[in-house]
Amino acid sequence: MISPPAQRPTALDAARLDAADPLAAHTAKFVRDGDVVSYLDGNSLGRPLADLPQRFDRFVRHDWGERLIRSWDEQWMERPFALGDRVGALVGAAPGQAFIGDSTTVLLYKLVRAAADAQAAAGRTEIVVDDDNFPTDRFVVEGVAAERGMTIRWIAADPAAGVALEQVREAVSERTALVLLSHVAYRSGFVADLAGITAVAHEAGALVLWDLCHSVGVIPVELDASGVDLAVGCTYKYLNGGPGSPAFGYVAARHHDALAQPIQGWMGAADVFAMGPRFEAAPDRRRFVSGTPPVLATVALEAMLELVEEVGMPALREKSIALTDFAEALLAEHVLPLEVGGRCAALASPPAGPHRGSHLTVTHPSFRAVNARLWQRGVVPDFRAPDGIRIGLSPLSTTFAEVELGIAALGEELRGQDRPAA
Ligand SMILES: *Cc1c(COP(=O)(O)O)cnc(C)c1O
Numbered sequence: 564m565i566s567p568p569a570q571r572p573t574a575l576d577a578a579r580l581d582a583a584d585p586l587a588a589h590t591a592k593f594v595r596d597g598d599v600v601s602y603l604d605g606n607s608l609g610r611p612l613a614d615l616p617q618r619f620d621r622f623v624r625h626d627w628g629e630r631l632i633r634s635w636d637e638q639w640m641e642r643p644f645a646l647g648d649r650v651g652a653l654v655g656a657a658p659g660q661a662f663i664g665d666s667t668t669v670l671l672y673k674l675v676r677a678a679a680d681a682q683a684a685a686g687r688t689e690i691v692v693d694d695d696n697f698p699t700d701r702f703v704v705e706g707v708a709a710e711r712g713m714t715i716r717w718i719a720a721d722p723a724a725g726v727a728l729e730q731v732r733e734a735v736s737e738r739t740a741l742v743l744l745s746h747v748a749y750r751s752g753f754v755a756d757l758a759g760i761t762a763v764a765h766e767a768g769a770l771v772l773w774d775l776c777h778s779v780g781v782i783p784v785e786l787d788a789s790g791v792d793l794a795v796g797c798t799y800k801y802l803n804g805g806p807g808s809p810a811f812g813y814v815a816a817r818h819h820d821a822l823a824q825p826i827q828g829w830m831g832a833a834d835v836f837a838m839g840p841r842f843e844a845a846p847d848r849r850r851f852v853s854g855t856p857p858v859l860a861t862v863a864l865e866a867m868l869e870l871v872e873e874v875g876m877p878a879l880r881e882k883s884i885a886l887t888d889f890a891e892a893l894l895a896e897h898v899l900p901l902e903v904g905g906r907c908a909a910l911a912s913p914p915a916g917p918h919r920g921s922h923l924t925v926t927h928p929s930f931r932a933v934n935a936r937l938w939q940r941g942v943v944p945d946f947r948a949p950d951g952i953r954i955g956l957s958p959l960s961t962t963f964a965e966v967e968l969g970i971a972a973l974g975e976e977l978r979g980q981d982r983p984a985a
Contacts (some may be wrong), residue, residue: 564920566569572795575967577966580607580885583722584963586878586882586959588720592870592959593611593613594612594613594615598672598941598971600941600942601965601968602938602960602961603943603965603966604880604945605943605960606781606801607953608806609800609946609957610957611861611863612803612867613723619862619978622862622973627859639856642856643662643852646667648661649868649872650798650802650868651811651813652812653780654775654961655788657787657816657869661812661848662811663810663811663852663856663864663920664812664853664856665810665812667699668848670795670812671703671743671774671795671813672703673825673826674824675704675707676711676825677793677822677824677825679708679740680825681822681823682769683711687737688738688740689715689739690708690716690728690739690743691715691716691741691742691743691769692704692718692742693717694719694720695720695722695725696720697745697776704743711945713790713969716739716957717765718731718734719906721802722911723854723911725745725755725918726957727759728756728763731744731763735763736767739764739768740769741769741772742769742770743774745777746777746784747777747782749776749947750911750951751911752919752921753912753913754920757773757784758785758790761773761832762790763964765790770793770818771787771792771793773794775794775795776795776800776922777921779802779811780800780867780879781879781920781957782880783876792814793814793815794813795810795811796810796811796814798810798864801921802864802867802956803864803866804860804861804864805863808857808860809856809861812851813981819847819936823844826853827844831850832845836882879958882958883920884915886956886961887919890923891910893970894910894923894954897927897974898925898970898973898974901951903927903977903979903980904928907924908977909926911926913925921956921958923926923953923956924947924951924954927952929977930949930977933980937972937973937976940972942973944969954970
């Protein structure tokens with residue numbers, strides 16, 4: 564049994580941290596109903612904003628119900644690009660390069676294929692990706708490599724850290740077409756050296772595609788300043804767009820001419836309403852869009868963008884760091900000292916600092932069962948096979964109090980694994 568110290572340090576006092584948090588008032592702007600007492604999975608599905616019923620009501624009654632097809636001209640045709648610019652601004656993209664589109668998976672496919680095709684023409688036949696990247700990223704690369712007769716060059720990533728610059732330097736060569744990596748590793752939360760890796764890939768003549776799913780809306784990114792070629796990212800994680808809200812893509816303006824994506828559709832044509840006999844790609848980012856955009860699925864995203872823009876990325880990153888540091892201290896107090904079934908829980912995330920994103924992963928062989936018990940009591944992190952519990956800390960919607968409650972519960976449930984079931 565671990566008994567808390569009589570006088571706990573201020574750094575571990577959730578009530579004081581919430582009282583001193585300049586962003587505390589925003590946590591009440593999200594739906595917080597129901598049985599959940601600690602939501603630690605905003606990195607997988609952000610909570611909905613509480614004013615969404617009014618926004619959807621207005622969308623249905625006015626934008627859709629009253630304006631009907633006229634809304635396409637009035638705002639919907641431009642919506643993928645207007646929202647794209649706003650999401651782009653959060654990741655350091657000047658206007659004209661980002662767009663809202665399909666799912667992350669489909670956008671990954673379109674951009675990986677576009678890059679692979681352009682580079683194959685220059686005799687480049689390898690795609691570099693790491694073996695700990697999110698499944699969809701690896702699977703898309705496998706598919707494109709098979710389709711185009713290319714070779715995959717796997718980087719063996721340290722699961723508790725991530726892909727190091729030196730590994731990329733060793734992997735790239737005059738054969739490399741594309742390097743695809745996640746900026747923040749979905750398991751460990753490791754933040755890769757985006758600018759450094761991009762430069763190393765460019766020295767070898769490769770293009771780079773960054774997956775920003777666990778970065779956008781929580782960690783400042785400088786796509787333009789870092790010379791990045793391509794990027795994609797989710798909007799339902801830290802941008803709270805809701806289940807199935809569309810991903811965004813980014814193609815640096817210098818590549819618009821040379822890259823052709825494989826799903827040619829009428830919305831990507833130079834003159835959408837010409838209805839011409841042959842496809843001619845739009846000269847700008849519109850060429851990366853295929854068909855009708857999922858407008859309805861962007862209503863919640865737009866609401867969250869307003870809030871994120873109001874608060875600003877620096878303040879978001881600051882609170883994200885405070886929450887992550889707090890969670891780490893609580894894990895050290897409640898979870899890491901426990902030995903259960905002959906094994907201690909271990910932190911599988913980087914130490915505090917610039918290489919740590921907004922989530923932490925802790926591992927223990929009994930965590931699948933522990934996670935199920937936590938969900939029953941309204942404490943909701945997520946489980947990532949084989950043995951990780953992931954604690955995501957979404958800065959606008961998470962209180963220090965719920966982090967404390969959740970991690971204390973994690974300690975209790977882990978300890979409970981030592982006792983025979985009642
Ligand atoms: C969440 C996530 C995805 C999700 O892809 P979908 O097409 O939206 O299901 C892809 N890649 C990474 C790195 C992710 O974290």
